[in-house]
Amino acid sequence: MMSARVLFSASTTFALLNGCATSVDTAALGTIEVITLRHSYNNSHLVRRGDRAFLVDAGKPEDAPALLESIRAAGTDPATLAAVIITHGHADHVGAVPALQKLGVKVVVGKGDAAMVGRGSNDALCPTSFIARQRHEDDEKLPFEPFKPDVLVDGPLALEPLTGIPGWIDPLAGHTEGSLVVNVGESADRAAVSVTLVGDLVRGAIGGPGAEVHFYMCDLADNRRDISALLTSLAPNAQHVFPGHFGPLDREDLEDVLSDLPESN
Ligand SMILES: [Zn+2]
Numbered sequence: 001m002m003s004a005r006v007l008f009s010a011s012t013t014f015a016l017l018n019g020c021a022t023s024v025d026t027a028a029l030g031t032i033e034v035i036t037l038r039h040s041y042n043n044s045h046l047v048r049r050g051d052r053a054f055l056v057d058a059g060k061p062e063d064a065p066a067l068l069e070s071i072r073a074a075g076t077d078p079a080t081l082a083a084v085i086i087t088h089g090h091a092d093h094v095g096a097v098p099a100l101q102k103l104g105v106k107v108v109v110g111k112g113d114a115a116m117v118g119r120g121s122n123d124a125l126c127p128t129s130f131i132a133r134q135r136h137e138d139d140e141k142l143p144f145e146p147f148k149p150d151v152l153v154d155g156p157l158a159l160e161p162l163t164g165i166p167g168w169i170d171p172l173a174g175h176t177e178g179s180l181v182v183n184v185g186e187s188a189d190r191a192a193v194s195v196t197l198v199g200d201l202v203r204g205a206i207g208g209p210g211a212e213v214h215f216y217m218c219d220l221a222d223n224r225r226d227i228s229a230l231l232t233s234l235a236p237n238a239q240h241v242f243p244g245h246f247g248p249l250d251r252e253d254l255e256d257v258l259s260d261l262p263e264s265n
Contacts, residue, residue: 022037022038022039022063022066022067022069022070023037023038024036024037024038024070024073024074025038025248026074027240027248029194029195029240030186030194031049031050031186032047032048032049032165032184032185032186032194032195033047033048033049034046034047034195034197034240034242035047035048035074036242036247036248037059037067037070037071037074039059039060039063039066039067039092040060040063041092041245041246042057042059042060042063042092042093042244042245043057043242043243043244043245043246043247044056044057044058044059044063044067044096045057045197045242046071046074046076047163047165047182047184047195047197048076048165049164049165050164052082052163052164052165053076053080053081053082054081054082054083054084054085054162054163054165055071055078055081055083055084055085055100055105056084056085056087056182056197056199056242057084057085057086057087057093057094057199057244058084058086058093058094058095058096058097058100059092059093059095059096060091060092060095060142060144061091061095061143061144061145062095063095063096064095064096064099067095067096068096068099068100078100078103078105079103079104079105081100081105082106082162082163082164082165083105083106083107083108083151083162083163084096084097084100084105084106084107084108085108085169085180085182086107086108086109086110086113086117086149086180087179087180087181087182087197087198087199087200087244088110088113088175088176088178088179088180088199088200089109089110089113089114089116089117089122089176089178090116090122090176090200091121091122091139091142091143091144092139092142092244093199093200093244094117094144094147095144097117097145097147098145098147101147101150106150106151106162107147107149107150107151108149108150108151108153108162108169108180109149109151109152109153109178109180110152110153110154110171110173110176110177110178110179110180111152111153111154111171111178112154112171112173112176112177112178112179113176113177113178113179114149114152114178116176116178117146117147117148117149118146118147118148119146120143120144120145120146121141121143121144122139122140122141122142123176123177124140125139125140125216126216126217126218127215127216128213128214128215128216128217128220129213129215131215132215132216135215136216139215139216153169153171153178153180154171155171156168156169156170156171157169157170158188159182159183159184159188160188165184166184166185166186166187166188166192167182167183167184167185167188167193167195168182168183168188168190168193168234169181169182169183170182170183170230170234172201172226172229172230172234173226174201174217174219174222174223174226175199175200175201175214175216175217175223176200179199179200179201180199181196181197181198181199181201181230181234181235182196182197183195183196183197183234183235183238184196184197185238190233190234190235190236191236191237192237193234193235193236193237193238194237194238194239194240195238195240195242196230196234196235196238196240196241196242197242198230198241198242198243198244199243199244200214200216200243200244200245201214201223201226201227201230201243202214202227202241202243202249202253202254202257203215203243203244203245203246203247204243204245204246204247204248204249205246206246207246209253210249210253210256211241211243211247211249211253211254211256211257212257212260213257213260213261214245215245219265220261220262220265221261221262221263221264221265223261224258224261224262224263227254227257227258227261228258230254231251231254231255238251239251241253241254
């Protein structure tokens with residue numbers, strides 16, 4: 001099923017700043033717009049509906065200037081973002097948080113990752129592939145500026161009171177203790193959730209379609225349970241899946257990746 005992919009335009013904008021390139025893809029999904037800001041290998045997503053907007057994930061520390069510029073280039077003043085929701089506290093997802101916080105943007109983090117972001121260094125990573133084993137040491141030690149979240153999420157949290165856009169922020173511990181999934185729809189009803197922003201629950205394949213098990217995951221059976229919970233109860237009708245790396249994906253891609261994961265360890 002190709003719906004998410006065909007709705008995507010090709011890369012539309014390049015922002016070149018400080019040697020960093022951020023390419024931008026826009027998906028219009030009903031009244032919801034998801035603008036994927038691609039850094040070197042990691043994504044941030046600007047989610048908009050009407051005049052409301054929030055950001056999911058904030059790149060690596062060196063991505064921060066290009067990220068802020070690409071948000072402006074997309075027509076949103078970063079200072080007007082209702083929130084930046086960090087799917088988890090790894091260095092490649094939190095880089096621009098201090099800059100956004102200085103602009104007055106509320107920072108939302110899963111409670112289980114509060115210690116990690118307060119320390120400015122990643123927890124231990126468990127590589128799942130040859131590529132990840134090659135990158136492991138560099139990825140694990142990548143530092144970032146510590147910060148104190150404005151909102152800590154420790155259970156399902158309604159999105160609309162926080163951002164003006166309906167949906168849910170749902171904890172799905174696994175990739176990290178405080179990992180979050182952001183579920184967005186035309187109303188707060190779970191059945192109306194059409195878009196899910198999954199952070200590192202899965203990743204997109206490198207340079208092609210489809211989903212793969214993330215580079216770093218310590219408990220693969222738990223990862224399978226989390227993906228199943230997302231598909232069956234948290235976002236039972238979501239078709240459009242936006243991961244933290246590569247993508248976009250669709251519902252069938254998430255279903256396919258289940259077959260790569262064990263039912264028990
Ligand atoms: Zn991660």
